[in-house]
Every structure is written in structure tokens, then in C-alpha cells.
Amino acid sequence: MVPEELKYTEEHEWIAQAGEGTVRIGITHYAQEQLGDVVFVQLPDVGDSYASGATLGEVESTKSVSDIYAPLPGEIVARNEALVDTPELINSDPYGDGWLVEIKLEDASAVNGLLDAAKYRELTGA
Amino acid sequence: MTQTPGNDALLTSPLHEAHEALGPTWAPFGGWQMPIQYSGGGVVAEHTAVREAVGIFDVSHLGKALVTGPGAAAFVNSCLTADLGKIAPGKAQYTLCCAENGGVVDDLIAYLVSEDEVFLVPNAANTAEVVRLLQAAAPEGITVTGQHRDYAVIAVQGPKSGDVLDKLGLPSDMEYMAYADADWNGYTVRVCRTGYTGEHGYELLPKWDEARALWDALAEAAASFGGRPAGLGARDTLRTEMGYPLHGHDLSLEISPVQAGSTWAVGWKKDAFWGRDALTAEKANGPKRRLRGLRAVERGVPREQMDVLNAAGEKIGETTSGTFSPTLKTGIALALIDTEAGVELGDQVTLEVRGRKLACEVVKPPFVDTKTK
Numbered sequence: 391m392v393p394e395e396l397k398y399t400e401e402h403e404w405i406a407q408a409g410e411g412t413v414r415i416g417i418t419h420y421a422q423e424q425l426g427d428v429v430f431v432q433l434p435d436v437g438d439s440y441a442s443g444a445t446l447g448e449v450e451s452t453k454s455v456s457d458i459y460a461p462l463p464g465e466i467v468a469r470n471e472a473l474v475d476t477p478e479l480i481n482s483d484p485y486g487d488g489w490l491v492e493i494k495l496e497d498a499s500a501v502n503g504l505l506d507a508a509k510y511r512e513l514t515g516a
Numbered sequence: 517m518t519q520t521p522g523n524d525a526l527l528t529s530p531l532h533e534a535h536e537a538l539g540p541t542w543a544p545f546g547g548w549q550m551p552i553q554y555s556g557g558g559v560v561a562e563h564t565a566v567r568e569a570v571g572i573f574d575v576s577h578l579g580k581a582l583v584t585g586p587g588a589a590a591f592v593n594s595c596l597t598a599d600l601g602k603i604a605p606g607k608a609q610y611t612l613c614c615a616e617n618g619g620v621v622d623d624l625i626a627y628l629v630s631e632d633e634v635f636l637v638p639n640a641a642n643t644a645e646v647v648r649l650l651q652a653a654a655p656e657g658i659t660v661t662g663q664h665r666d667y668a669v670i671a672v673q674g675p676k677s678g679d680v681l682d683k684l685g686l687p688s689d690m691e692y693m694a695y696a697d698a699d700w701n702g703y704t705v706r707v708c709r710t711g712y713t714g715e716h717g718y719e720l721l722p723k724w725d726e727a728r729a730l731w732d733a734l735a736e737a738a739a740s741f742g743g744r745p746a747g748l749g750a751r752d753t754l755r756t757e758m759g760y761p762l763h764g765h766d767l768s769l770e771i772s773p774v775q776a777g778s779t780w781a782v783g784w785k786k787d788a789f790w791g792r793d794a795l796t797a798e799k800a801n802g803p804k805r806r807l808r809g810l811r812a813v814e815r816g817v818p819r820e821q822m823d824v825l826n827a828a829g830e831k832i833g834e835t836t837s838g839t840f841s842p843t844l845k846t847g848i849a850l851a852l853i854d855t856e857a858g859v860e861l862g863d864q865v866t867l868e869v870r871g872r873k874l875a876c877e878v879v880k881p882p883f884v885d886t887k888t889k
Contacts, residue, residue, distance in 0.1 A: 426541070426553060426749070427560040429840040430817050430847075432872075448870070450817050452559040452840050453552065453749055455870075474815075481558075 391419040393485055397501055398510035399461045404485060411498035414468075415461060416489040417449060417480060420514045425451040428480040431473040433458075433491060439465045440493075447490065449480060458490060462500045468492035529576040530668050530727045534735075538745055545748060546640030548577035553747040562746035563753050563842040566713050567884075570674035570743030572734050573751055575719070576727065578669045579624075579643025581636040583650060585658035592626060592634045595653055595790055597773065599783025605630050608693050608708055610781050612773055613638070613646050614791030618798055619769035622646050623761065623778070625710060627695055635706075637669070637719075639763050649790075667706075668727030672734060673717030673754075675887070676741040681707065681718060683737040684730075688718070692889045700730065712751060714758035714886045756839050756848060759809055759881020765820055766807060766836040766850050775803045775852065805833065805852045808859070809883060810876040812847030816869050818876070823868040824851050832857035835867065843884045847874065850881070 392398075397405040402421035408414040422428065430450040440446050440460035447458040469491045472479060480488035495501070505513065526549035529535075539555030551574065553559050565571045583592050593600040598611035605628050613621040622642035627635040638646045643664055650660040672680050681688035686707050687696045695708035703726045711717035722730045735745055752762070761767040767776045774795055782795060812818060818838030826832045838849035849867070853859050859878055867874040 423555075427558045427842075429560075430815060450840075452753060452842070455817070455819070 392507050392511050392514075394507045396485070397504035397506065398513075399459070399504060400513060401459045401461075402514075403459065403461055405461050405501060405504055407501070408492050412467060412492055412494050413462070413501060414489050414492045416484055417458070418510070419484050421456070422481050422484045422488070425449060425454065425456060427452045428477045431477045431480065431490070433469045433473065434466050436466050436469060439463075460493065461504065462493065462495050463497070464493040464495040466491050467494045527577070529574050530724050531574045531576060531731050534728060534731050535574065540747065543748070546577055548640055550574070550577055551747040552749040554745055557744055557746070559747075559749040559753060560842045562744060562750035565742070565744045566674045566715055566746055566750060566754055567843055568675070568742070570672060570676035570680055570738050570741055571713075571746035571750065572680075572731070572738050572743065573671040573673065573746050573748070574668070574731065575671050575751070576668040576724075577640040579636075579638040579640055579646070580663040580667050580721070581638065581643065581647050581650070582661045582663055583634045583636065583654075583658065584632060584661075586632055588632050588658055589628060589630070589634050591654060591658050592636075592650075593786065594788045595650060596624075596626060597782040597789050597791070597795075598626070599786055600626065600628055600634070602783070603628055603693075606694055606696070608695055608710055612767075612778065612781055613642075613649065614773070614789070614795065615769060616791055616794065618772040618774070618791045618794035620763065620767045620771065620773060620776075621649065621769065623763050623767055623781070627706075627708070642763065665724055667721045668724055670720045670722070670727065670731055670734060671711055671713075671717060672720065672738070673711045673713040674715045674743060676738075676743060677715070677717045679741050680734060680737045680743065683740070684733055686720075703730070705730065711888065712760060713754040714760075714882060714884065714888060715754075716887055716889075753839050753842055756837050756850070757841050757843055757882065757884040758886060759850060759883065761807070761850070762837060771807075771836070771852065772798060772803070774798045775805055776807045803855060805854050807836065807850055808853050809879040809881040810835070810849040810851050810865065810867065811844070811879050811883060812867075813864070813875050813877055816867075816872070816874040817847045818849035818867050818869065818874065822849075824853055825866040825868060825873075826857055826859070827864075829866075832859065832865070841883060847876075848883050849876070853878070
């Protein structure tokens, strides 16, 4: 449940390459399991810019709410509109159809500083 | 997204190992470690099972206490708010244990066994205090005994709950709020037509050490009717859809039954019950705030302790419970709203949800039709 090809953060987000200097992010399988049934997602607007670690949205379940953090600095270039009506995609397909946003990075090489799958597995005891 | 750490200081149910086998998410509740949801289920699936088929809940954390002795029922009736004189032996009643200032120490169920015996089921965290207050007030000859770990409590709730009990040969054909002591495989089980979900349902009280066999049989029968075990997460969304108060949130030492709209559980004509003078005065003068239902009219999930704002943006109250309603697929909340704000049913108010505004309509609970009877 921790795909080898992705990068990760300690905030339980995954980061995938999505083109030239652009990444797609979502929350991990572990994170969605901890949250439980996701019922509401608040995403940032396309064009907004965020510093690393800034809160860019929220994922809310029946029992709790978690912030979504910008894993790296950059500008939002796409958001997953499907989550507006079907937020449960985050539970059913966290690494696929349940993606959150795409970010055009200020520094494309910064991805290398994120956790790899082995480090993330260590973090979650998976 | 941190996992709730295990805590050895928490009490555990006699069904703890049965839950372990179902992949539970544990949470502390009233001093007990209880399952919030199960893997393979989840709050929404477990909630829906109860509304559409049947769910079984372990609520053994609920307290149990026995009041016995000559005139035990009259004694309880002089302490707790509801009028026990309105029910016959073999029936149960929702009642309140109030402080002299009208605040609520606990809300509980009283089972009238006879004139000389009343069995009480208080909330887990309040059981010791209810027992202490009753013991302190009990006259010579009346004994109040805490029995917290003498009995387990298993709730069987949903339209198929009667079928589940029938399959086990337990009595199911009884009026709402009635109970019967039944034999099951040589064990005595108290079967009550009560619940906290708004569905047709039962609460079963087996002896603590005999609970596991009953749970296993109920789980198997429930599965055959499309049901499943359900955790306290679903119990909370189910009760919130009904507008049932949860002590410590919507009813408390600071929130009186007059404010919470629980006055139907007060026997106003009785000569005595704890808090009578304060509550009678508050009822006569009108409460300064009143518990109302709020239904979100846009996307967002209310939580407790959020500010309620009027059209001018002024704070007029605060939520006491809030969740996403799996049945309505919208946010719902209970909120204490200042009487002087003049808010009427059907009005729109705004909740302050972490810096964002969430428009809600003021409604009278239940949010979802009650089917208890």
C-alpha cells in the first residue's frame, strides 16, 4: 500500500511526477485509513501559490478533519474536481482517482528531498 | 492523522477480544477503550446497516446500578426527574439525574422491576457519581449498588433487529420501552426495547462473563440479515440524526433540560426531584438559550463548539454536537442558541467553520424520521 515510484511526506501525503516541473499530490492509503470515510474536501483555487508546509486545504471525514499541506513551494495548476461530488474516491483509490491537486514547483529538483517509499514505510510501521 | 495510542489505564469490555478479531479503530470513551469503527466497515457503512438492516453494538461501557429495598421505586422517583409512577413494572423510562441548580449530572434509563427494585443504566463516565449521589440520599433500608462490570450491554438496532432476536429464540414482540428477562442457552439475558439510534431496536443485558457467546450468536444472525457489528462512530452519527442529546455535549451540568428541550423527561407534577425548584423557575421564566437543530444548506461539516452567527455576523450561540449525516448526506448539528436572538425554525444562520462560513437552516430534530415504535 506504499507504491515504490512515489515520494512521501511525514504528513502522510504522496507526490508523483506529473510533467515538466509539476507534481500531483494526494494522501496515502495509511492516511485515508486513519481518517475513515471522507465526506468533504476543501481544495485551493488554481493559480494560488503556497509556501512549503502551508495549509492548502482540508480533508474531512465523519469523525475528524485533517489539513492538506503543500509538500513543496509552488503554484496550484489543477485540482481534482471529482472530489466535490465524490470525496469517497480518497478512500477507494487514494493513489489514483482520489488525487487532490497538481502543483507547478518553484524548484523541480526539490522533489529529491522528500521521503522515498522505504522511508515512508518505516514511518508508518508498514 | 495520529493513531490513538493504546492506554492501559482504560477499562475494556468483555467483548474486547471479539472486537480485536474485527480490526477495530479504538478510542477512549468515558474511561473505556471502545471500538469506533471496524475495518471492512467504517462509519458510513455501519450507519447505513443500522438504517437499512441491522447493526450490533457493544455498549458495555454503559453503567449499571441497582436500587433495592422497601419503597426503592418511590425513593428513585423522589431523586430523578421523570415520573416513575407513569410506568408499570416491566417498563423502562428515560430520566435525568439533576443537580439542585438544574444542571444535568447524567441522563439515564431506569428499569422499573417492582416497587422495591429499580435497575439503572447511566452513562459510563457518570455512573460513579450517580451511584454516590443516590447512596448519600438513600434512607435506611434502601441499598444502591454499582454493578458496572456485572453486565455487558449489546444493542441490536435496525429494521431487522426483531428477526435477529427471533433467530436466537429471544423475545422480540414487546412494546417500545418494555423489557423482559429471558433464558438463552441457560443464561439469563434482560432484553429491552430501547436504543439510541431512532430505529426499532433492543438493548440486551447478559451477565459480564456470559456476553461473548451471545455477541457471537448475534453477530452471526445479524450477518444473515445483511447486518454487521457497528462501532461508537456510527452510534454517534445515528443519535445525532435523531437529535438525541449526548451527556457532556448537549446536556451537562451547564446545560439544563429546559435549555436542551428535554422537559418531556421531567415529571413537573411530582412533589420532589433533584433540581425541581431551579428547573421550575427556569421553565416559568423561559430559558436564556435553547437547543436547536441546524442543517447545513451548503457543503461543509459542523463540529461541536463552533460559533453560530446571525445575519449581522454576531455570535448568537454555539454548537454542542455536529457531524456529517450519512442518511441526508449533509452536515447537521445541535446548537445552543440565545433566546434573545429571536431565531425561529426555518431561519438561516451561519456557522464559523475554521474561518469559513457555513450556511445552515434552523430545524426541529429529528433530522431523519424516527422509527423506534
